[in-house]
Amino acid sequence: MGIAEIIALAPSIIKLGSSAYEWIANIRAAARQQDEWSDELEAAFQAKLDDAGKQAHWQQDPK
């Protein structure tokens, strides 16, 4: 792989690294949980699910 190819891939690598970092941070936060969710946390989780359902990466390929 040449330098030009590596440079061309850099934004994808950064984006991928950022997704992986966010994923690990979220999993660490979940692992630290010691109390049942409060009503606010429950609502925040539901809002996260509702929001994700609208994101492009959650949509199927057009048929």
Added chain:
Amino acid sequence: MKFLLRLSLCLALFFQAGCKTPNAGQDVAVVRAEQTLSIAFDTFDAFLKMEHQYRKETAERMPEVHKFAEWLREPVDGKPRGISIIESANKVKTAYKANRSPESKVTLISALAAVESALSETQKHLTRIK
């Protein structure tokens, strides 16, 4: 890139395995259920983000990974299956919180088994995205 993903997965599994003990007075079944739902959502989301980023290449080179991603995205009751599975288990958890009987605990454990199965499959496919 494959190395980065594998490293991420190992770290994620390490932190997942290192779950803290619930505080005294807290229902372990509920805390563990919420941890599982949270981890499952974040893993589905990360997998679908990564697959989406290389959607065309994944469909061409790893059709089974793309097929699984599409299965998670397939609408069930108007929502992507991955979200629907989590929401449905969360409803069972809410029902259990309202009536903490041994029967509703068994129902909660069964609902979580479906989430854990999809989570395990996602983790398997996640390591294959290069």
